[in-house]
Amino acid sequence: MRRWTAAALMLLLGWQAGGTPAQAVANDRSLLPLMAAWQQALAQEQPDVAGALRWPRGGDVAAIGALMFELADVAPLSRAPLPAELAPYAHQFAGDMMKSPVLVRVAMRGEQPMYLAFNKRPDTPPSAAVRTWVGFALGPAGQRLVAQQPGLRPLTGAELSRELSKVDGYVAPLDPALPIYVAGAPVQGEISSVGSDGMKSLMERWMNDFRALQPGVRRGQRWEHLGTLNGFHALMANETDLAPMGRELWPDEAAAYASQQGCQQPLEIRVARGGFNTPQRTTAQAVFVNAGNPLQSITLPQLAAVLGAAPTITRWGQLGLTGDWANRPITVAMPPRITPNAMSMQMMVLKGRAWNAAAREASVADTAKAIAADPATIGFGGLEDGAPGLKALAVAPGEGSPPVQLNGETAANGRYPLTRYMYIRLQPQPGQALPPPVREFLRFILSRQGQEPVVYSGYFPLTAAEVAAELAKLE
Template sequence: MKFPRLSKKLAAIMACATVMVGTATANVDPNLPEYRETRGISGNLSSIGSDTLNNLMTLWAEEFQGFYPNVNVQIQGAGTGTAPPALTEGTANFGPMSRGIRDTEQAAFEQRHGYAPTLVPVAIDMIAVFVNKDNPIEGLSIPQVDAIFSSTGRCGLDQDITRWGQVGLSGAWANRDITLYSRNAVSGTYGYFRQHALCDGDFRDSINEQPGSASVVQGVTESINGIGYSGIGYRTSGVRVVPLAREHGGSFAEATAENAASGDYPLARYLYVAVNKHPNRGLAPLEREFLKMVLSKPGQEVVDRDGFVPLPESVAKRIREDIGL
């Protein structure tokens, strides 16, 4: 079972749900079911994968342990690229991923197990482009973002952008060189940004690769000339989120739940938890109950608190049915 990145159909469902449930800061669908604990749940769960989802998985683990104090959850968040091998080798129950699975990763899993892994959408994220809090930039188009970060310029702008004056800043900002901060290649966010913000181009050699999203944000916080990207859940008071336009010359859209739902914000995506589920069998009780909680009202309230966009019940219900919860 595969789920696409945020599609027009899902965007329409999300938009309707957002209207029903209210504002971006309180948009947990009241129609999501409450979670009811079941008897006999204990043991160990392990999660290896996305740095973007690391804090969210930790918060979900705490919520789950509130229902089941005898469950121990171990979480590692080195990057999405570590999730498929961990699932394939059986060293983790869950593989959080901030992108879809690659053909080579799926092939390795299928060779070992005879069927594909299951990717469960658990939240919607927006990739934010961050600048220092004192940077007055009004917004950027995706072609401008590409011209800043890439060496290939595949999104259509016919110039490299290396100084802030080239994107409209004046005065003391005009001749300031842009300092680039990026995730590293093991990161699903790196791969997603490369595909959707660089039009499958190549990053500049001058980027400062960071081991985690928090490090990207910290770098931009400490550099007046800095720009970087990560999941929006890593936003802090030291940075600003830059509004983005899909086309050069288009209207800028802020990174809000409404704009993710409508499709106006160009860098919205699913976040997934991958799991080893045999196509003809149900999940093991521990894994089943954890995912059931994640896709319930308390689980999606955790999503909202952590700065991501919760799934509406119309979407969560379909996912629960698809995986037999």
């Protein structure tokens, strides 16, 4: 059986992708002097950022590996990544939905763009340090340094504006009242974790940062994050200490757990708030109507009266519309009832009660099409499931409460009523305290240091009040 070296495999795949063998393995280091010049200049303005930012010195062939294993914050690239480089990258970040790094043009060499590459979760800005570095590189001082490099030219004003937009995005603030984790007596031991692929990167970051403060703790034999259901079944089988899960515990799961373990439910610790526009991740739920529908907002009780069994709101006039709309029947379109979106809405809005029997179930894409095609249809899903012809309604918790539009700020601060959480679930022994390594690890996650990386994960950090409620569960 032939064994391929990494270089030979890259050569083969690069050739098949349409490049020449030389192009596939060429290692351009021409940006390294510019990177060093930027770092030296930035150190005069912001020494903390310049000194802490990590970037690989090995040229093009080192860039993707450094980013893939998050050993670098930014990486210089004189070309776009090759298909052979992106295949393992997309697999590494499957739970984060990152199929490639973000490429920001920072200079031109003839007609060839020169890039800074960095990781960015969908609908999440890069870290403050990366934004600072990119902003400097694309700013007047950074572009003057580009002009001083042989063979490179700075970008035009229009080009700079386009590239700067790639680091835009809502950045959720950290609650200043979040507690600082201070390591007490050293703890030792292993912690196993099985669960959500969407929390894989967070779990890795949390453990790495925690071990810097508690080096006696290490990953257990099971440390695998392939999916939320994996975590649930590992918990049921007593095969893990921690089960990171990206959604609520569904009623059937709670019943199965109680039957298996002889207790009501596992200990449930909220560790982050869900996002608001992140594909295939835990997001807030949007309520959609046709773009031509004049309705602007809805309350949770009204929504329950539309979506629930034996609905009491069946016509648009009951939601306040007049004229030709008053007697028009409401049609309900929804994703399949077994999907996370539907299960989440059933728990949050219907409190576990049955659905409207007349609701039309279809795939997420077909549900969006149905709403866009019919002005009298209402439905729901993640904001990322929206499409041309749809409008997301503002949602109020109840009568007399102001309706809240779904956006980054209202999802992050919890004002939008249909936000969700990320959890770590575990099975404590009755009458016994949590094992010290587990308790300290959870205390770290529920600290300012633990919540800081959540800001750049596609999710949102908890408030100090939410953290206090979760910390109380550890006592």
